[in-house]
Amino acid sequence: MSDSRRETTLRGLLLGSLLGPLLGLLVVATGVSFYGARLAATHAFDRVLMDPVQALSQRVVVQNGKLVLQMSPETLHTLFTHVYDVAWFQILDARHQQIAGNMNLPVPDRLSSKPRFYDAVIRGANVRVGVVRVRLDSDPLVGNEAPEVIIQVAETLIRRDRNLYELMALMITPALLVVLTAIAMVSFGIGHGLKPLDALRQEIANRSWHDLHPVNEMSAPLEIRPVIVALNQLLADLAHVLDTQQRFLANAAHQLRTPLAGLQTQVELLLRDSRSDETRDALRVVLDTTRRVTHLANQLLALARAEPGGSHLLNMQYINLADLVELDMAMWLARAQARNIDLGFELEPVMVEADMLQLGEMLGNLVDNALRYTQEGGVITVRSRYDGAGILEVEDNGPGIPEAQREKVLERFYRIEGSPGNGCGLGLSIVAEIARSHHARLQILTPASGRGLLVRVVFASASGLPHA
Ligand SMILES: Nc1ncnc2c1ncn2[C@@H]1O[C@H](COP(=O)(O)OP(=O)(O)O)[C@@H](O)[C@H]1O
Ligand SMILES: [Mg+2]
Known part of the structure; x- marks a missing residue:
């Protein structure tokens, strides 16, 4: 598939499938109404073209047995001078001999009393020609049957063309407006219609991989x-x-x-x-x-x-962090003493909502690391306090963890090369996992002294006073 790389957008698809036909429809509709309007206008102009015919026919008389036009040049001028167009005429007798006129166009055969119209060229100009056969009023003096004449008039197309352009503009403008409005509406409609998709995208994008609960489908449109x-x-x-x-x-x-x-x-x-x-x-x-x-x-x-979904269901209750620390204090003190480490505690009461066993596991791993990795004669301090949030800290003055490794040590089975002891690299993963399931923030910092490690867990929902 060579165009599998071509990007398709819903907006493009919809616009394409809607606007194509819409545009075609508009072109056809505009064309049809334009054709109709032009036909009507041509009829109207043709009728006006024939206006002088009656005036002319009334002035054709028999003089000395010959047909002549009796009309002053002024009247002729009035009849055939228009604002925009140039007009011509000629009057012929039944044998097509010119009686009067200022043009010389051939006359079609088989004329009737109904005017005929056609296009022609006079002196290089496109013109519209009207021709009709007119029976003159019978001459009572001669008593003969009234003679027939052929009257032909022509005019240039300036007014007609102008009218045509106006007509065109008049029809195309609303059609263009319809197209533009349709594009705008479709674009807006699609943007609006795609909002639920965007909401869905955001909901999924904002999730962590731990969160596998189903997406709410009821708030989404039926199609999605x-x-x-x-x-x-x-x-x-x-x-x-x-x-x-x-x-x-x-x-x-x-x-x-x-x-x-x-x-x-x-x-x-x-x-x-x-x-x-x-x-x-x-x-x-x-x-x-x-x-x-x-x-x-x-x-x-x-x-x-x-881990999320692990076999252990969280048993959340209010726990005083200070009490939690005291639970295993004796065991740690024994280990600290064995390594000549100064293990101290700075405990303020602070209540957090947590699972007792999990939190104990987390703290145990942090203190275990401090006891393991701090050199003999080192100092370790465990703290609990309330500072707008519940805070649990384990600080030591051991070798610390280089900043570049602080993300890495949270990975499973990751140990810093050369670390002593028989650890397996899971301790901090467990700590991170428990912090996450408690919506607590885990920070791996350098102590104020500049040496050692300070691990801080921040519980956002906490209170400084023990709950009753
Ligand atoms: N308090 C600490 N001081 C110095 N290094 C530490 C400390 N805690 C953890 N580390 C380093 O982080 C690594 C990962 O710790 P952890 O996940 O508990 O695994 P383990 O202790 O089994 O090696 C350890 O190998 C150690 O190098
Ligand atoms: Mg460990």
């Missing part, structure tokens, strides 16, 4: 609904696939945890009872790997739960 229905079907299928995948992942991760825990216990027992140094070294590697895999299974499960 099939498209929306098909789109909604696709969205539903997609949501189903995602859901199945997440369920599978969550199940798999969950199923892995029990045997892994058993494995870990067994290895720990073996390690305790083993006498050979070689075996103990090998067992330590096994234990370390087992812990790493357990951590991975736990993180996978957390991620699957945090």
Whole structure:
């Protein structure tokens, strides 16, 4: 298909299919009425052309047995002088001998008392000619039968042409107006009619990939609904696939945890009872790997739960961020102490609407990262406060994350090269996922001191005072 690349627009299609025929119709209609009007005008002009005939015929008399025109040059002048056109005449007897006149055009045969009209050329000018046979009033003196004469008149076409142009302008102007109005109306109508499509486009464009709920089809015009229905079907299928995948992942991760825990216990027992140094070294590697895999299974499960449509339904309630931090405080303090890290808390009460387990998971991952990546002797501070929004912060003075990597670290399984520990790169993905499902903003910043990392989660809907 060579013109598959040609763009088609609805506006173009509609304008083409409407305006083509409309234009044709107008041309035909204008042509027909123009033809009719011209015919009527020609008749009227022809009748006026013959006006002098009667005056002429009354002045043709028999003199000395010959027909002559008895008319003063002044009267003739009046009869044949027009404002625009030049006019001529001639009077002939029955044998076509000229009696009077100032032109010399051949006369057609078989004339009757009904005027005949035709076009001709006189001295290079296009003219309209009228010719008629007139029986003179019978001459009582001679007593003969009244003689017949042929009277021929001609005039140039200036007035007729002028009239024709006026007529044309008169007919084309409204036709053009109709066309222009039609174009304007069709254009406007199409723009107006396409508004729902634009609204639909915006609704879809504004969505994130997480949002797979169906598009409202009822507000769209009937013609677009099939498209929306098909789109909604696709969205539903997609949501189903995602859901199945997440369920599978969550199940798999969950199923892995029990045997892994058993494995870990067994290895720990073996390690305790083993006498050979070689075996103990090998067992330590096994234990370390087992812990790493357990951590991975736990993180996978957390991620699957945090994802939209994940098996975990959000249980939203009002939570005091300060209380949340205190839940796991003891465990973190123990870990901090082991690494000689100064872990501090600056907690103000602030209520946010959240899922307790998910928010705990998020905070746990942030503190875990800080404890993992901050050097021995470092400082970590966890904060909660109300600042027009609910704010949860974990700040450390460790190595931090280079600005260029701050988007990347949110990706799944992404770890900064050379990072210590047995992480799997899912922690910050989980944090981002939970922030998103809570409509909270996640910011990865550099602390005011210029060193370390400050991760801030901002909950827009929050209040500074604890709810009753
Ligand atoms: N507090 C932090 N200080 C320095 N680097 C961090 C911090 N938190 C996360 N990172 C970096 O971001 C990467 C991604 O973190 P995360 O998603 O939690 O995965 P993981 O901790 O399993 O490696 C880590 O590998 C680490 O390099
Ligand atoms: Mg981590």
